[in-house]
Amino acid sequence: MKNNLLSEKLIYTGDSLTPTHLHLCTYSTTEIQESSGNTFQSIKDTLDNTHINWLQVHGMKDTETIREICSHFEIDFLVLQDILNADHPTKIEEHDKYIVLILKLFHPAKKENENDLDELEQQQVCIILGANYVLTFLERETNFFDDVSIALRNDVLKIRSRQSDYLLSVLLNSVIGNYTSMVSDIDDALEDLEEELLRISDGDDIGIQIQSLRRQYMLMKKSIFPLKEQYIRLLRGDSTLMHKANRAFFNDVNDHLQFVLQTIEICRETLSSLVDLYISNNDLRMNDIMKRLTIVSTIFIPLTFLVGVWGM
Numbered sequence: 001m002k003n004n005l006l007s008e009k010l011i012y013t014g015d016s017l018t019p020t021h022l023h024l025c026t027y028s029t030t031e032i033q034e035s036s037g038n039t040f041q042s043i044k045d046t047l048d049n050t051h052i053n054w055l056q057v058h059g060m061k062d063t064e065t066i067r068e069i070c071s072h073f074e075i076d077f078l079v080l081q082d083i084l085n086a087d088h089p090t091k092i093e094e095h096d097k098y099i100v101l102i103l104k105l106f107h108p109a110k111k112e113n114e115n116d117l118d119e120l121e122q123q124q125v126c127i128i129l130g131a132n133y134v135l136t137f138l139e140r141e142t143n144f145f146d147d148v149s150i151a152l153r154n155d156v157l158k159i160r161s162r163q164s165d166y167l168l169s170v171l172l173n174s175v176i177g178n179y180t181s182m183v184s185d186i187d188d189a190l191e192d193l194e195e196e197l198l199r200i201s202d203g204d205d206i207g208i209q210i211q212s213l214r215r216q217y218m219l220m221k222k223s224i225f226p227l228k229e230q231y232i233r234l235l236r237g238d239s240t241l242m243h244k245a246n247r248a249f250f251n252d253v254n255d256h257l258q259f260v261l262q263t264i265e266i267c268r269e270t271l272s273s274l275v276d277l278y279i280s281n282n283d284l285r286m287n288d289i290m291k292r293l294t295i296v297s298t299i300f301i302p303l304t305f306l307v308g309v310w311g312m
Helices: 063-072 077-084 146-154 156-161 164-198 206-224 227-236 244-311
Strands: 021-027 032-037 052-058 091-094 099-108 120-129 133-138
Touching: 021 146, 052 063, 052 164, 063 077, 077 099, 077 120, 091 227, 099 164, 099 206, 120 164, 120 206, 133 164, 146 156, 146 164, 156 164, 164 206, 164 244, 206 244, 227 244
Parallel strands: 052 133
Antiparallel strands: 021 032, 021 052, 091 099, 099 120, 120 133
């Protein structure tokens, strides 16, 4: 692994082939303006320091465009490297003029055939909060935040009259909603497996299903658990970017996060009990096979003895 502190070269480490595309939404209480483009220069004139600017970046291939954006908003070079590092751990980091959040989004992987096991794919999302801007960097073209864009156009709950940190709370709520959906699916699948194991099913693929769900569980745990402490620090921090008027919304997001964390803990306990049940069922099946072999032996060993003596 190369020392990133000794190189100014920017490299996107992910595997997404999505071309870099930008979407800018500049809004205030009374108006909203949107623009799109493939380069930062094509939308730069739409930026308005007297309004709140939400810039969405889809696709990390064009590293120079990412550099231009970060340079304009005075984002540190190390943060720029973190944005392009698709395998960066989850984190929340406070700087003097902005707050950086690196999170993961999950969705079911596409199956090539019906016999493939259910797996999860993840993509990194980086959100940067400034005094009058929010930047979101996504690896792929996605409609994940489209409902937020629609809410801004329709000024739902007077969203355009609030500060930029309120927009951050809305985006965070969408991400936590993704976690809730994925973790709930795993929890439901584990419950179905538990019912199947309690019926002492002879299904040979149950062990494989347990391992598949365990991989999904570990992937989500690795991405979500770091938020447990870091989000609390964000809530209790003294950053001027976090306004007291919007604390209630961040507390609501924290409630959803706590639910996800609790569900993950339940999944861990369920997985542990499923493994015990699976082993117990295997032992019961093995004992049943041994009983049958013993009965067969009891019947045929005396006959074999008599045939041997008679033969002699």
